[in-house]
Amino acid sequence: MKGEQIPYKMLSQDAYSTWLGIEILECEIGRCKVGMTIRKEMLNSMNKAHGGISYSLADTAFGFAANTHGKYAVSIETSINHIEALNEGDYIVAESIIETVKNRLGFNIIEVKRGDEMVALFKGVAYRTQKKWE
Secondary structure, three states: OOHHHHHHHHHHOOHHHHHHOOEEEEEEOOEEEEEEEOOHHHEOOOOOEOHHHHHHHHHHHHHHHHHOOOEEEEEEEEEEEEOOOOOOOOEEEEEEEOOEEEOOEEEEEEEEEEOOEEEEEEEEEEEEEEEEOO
């Protein structure tokens, strides 16, 4: 399977990302850009998007980009810094670019943005297995 097709296959099998309404905006080997709209059922008790929402978008972008190299890749460590609160109706975008790869490990930083404004910063480490995508 061609690497840039893998994220589309992953999304078609991912009930959670589908429920979130995540869409793939751009995809190529080592890079994936995804977006989604914040819905009412994603808000917390303060009427702001739950932190897990921006985390999930960034994690999805991270996973999709890590798998474009043709082998199953899984996250082994991730973290996020929330910079700005998100509101119902906000459209957010996360772009993952795998820039550093050491043997089987990939390291990257993903900015989650609302327009041109960075709202969260996600860091991740991926492990590439030997299992190939088919």
